[in-house]
Amino acid sequence: MAAYVSVVIVTYNRHDALLNVIEDVKQQQTTREFEIIVVDQSDTPLVEPPNDVRYIRLNTPSMVRARNRGISIAKGQLVVFIDDDVRIPDVGWLKELCHTFEIDDNIAGVAGRVTHMRRLSHPMKVFLRFDIPDVVKPVDTLIGCNMAVRKDCVIEVGGFDENFMGSCQREETEISLRLRKRGWKIYYNGKAQLMHLGLPAGGARSYSQKERHFYYFFNQFYFFFKHFRHTYWPMFVLLNIVDILHMLRQVWVDGFPIFMEAVRSAYLKAKRQKAYEGTTCR
Structure with a gap:
């Protein structure tokens, strides 16, 4: 039986974009049952959260605390994290991301492909993008805006490190390192693709x-x-x-x-x- 999936969206002052992401997730074509969890850290709550979405409020913004909150309430054995400023044009994205875990029982996390709508801030970042198409392979790290993890594995290593601050960088790299030290594997699936919009307001730009x-x-x-x-x-x-x-x-x-x-x-x-x-x- 296919594992139940929880899709967690952490949002911060981007409610309009959030609603678009929720609709993209709802359009996914998969035989797996899944739920959508929104962890909202915005200055004001969402006026009318969709009825079929589990909506959680956090008063103090923290990406890592929001991720851990999503993990703690998730019903799924697999937990997917995406940002609130992405779009998912491919209706097979969720299927591909979760299917990767079937390759090896020792896979604890899967990173999907990320393409960028906005121009990268400097040329060096071209080497850091997870935008290689149609490739499935072991990698060293997850990527926060498009990743899936086994809930039990994340709990085993103590969750995301809540010492990271703000909207975070490196928190997904850090937990990937702890998972690999325990013998777990991280994979990349270029077929599980989404687009990162890099919106000029909200999110990290709220600081x-x-x-x-x-x-x-x-x-x-x-x-x-x-x-x-x-x-x-x-x-x-x-x-x-x-x-x-x-x-x-x-x-x-x-x-x-x-x-x-x-x-x-x-x-x-x-x-x-x-x-x-x-x-x-x-």
């Missing part, structure tokens, strides 16, 4: 520019300090140098203090987390 940059640097370096030795510092900075320079240029005078405070805060948070887990921050 001020300084907040967005602080959260970005904090999340990047928290991930690094939690999982890697300090000897990898130069390589980590080099891999992120384009983003670092790009954001420092945007905030100009305040950029360097924001960067340094984010790095300091990330180090201390990672140190406390590792002490709690019984390891050391090396």
Whole structure:
């Protein structure tokens, strides 16, 4: 019998876009039974949530807490996460995403293909996109706006790390790393495709520019300090140098203090987390 599926949509100040996403999910052609869960962190609640959608409110915005809330109430053995600013033109998207788990019982998560409607912010990101069509293969990490996970596996590793801040980056990379350390596999299915709109309002853009940059640097370096030795510092900075320079240029005078405070805060948070887990921050 095919596993029951829960589709979780985390939303933040994008109710119009959210309703479009819900309709796209409802149009999916699959023999699997599925439910739609909306975790709403918006400043104001959705006036009339669709009757066939499970609607949950969170008063304090946090992508990772919203993901964990979705996991905790999901009825499905498979939990799918998508963003509130995507469109799903392919009615076979959900079928493809969930079918991938049948390849191997050790698959804990599947990342789908993501194409981008808006121009990427800088050329380096072309190497990071999950937009390779018609390919099914093992990969290292999930991608937050189009991914599916086994609920039991996520619970086994402790859920998403709620130390990540804001709308998050790296939270899906971090949980992917913990899953793989437990022996689970992550796969990519290029046939499970959706389009990321990158809307100019709502979501991460609900934060001020300084907040967005602080959260970005904090999340990047928290991930690094939690999982890697300090000897990898130069390589980590080099891999992120384009983003670092790009954001420092945007905030100009305040950029360097924001960067340094984010790095300091990330180090201390990672140190406390590792002490709690019984390891050391090396």
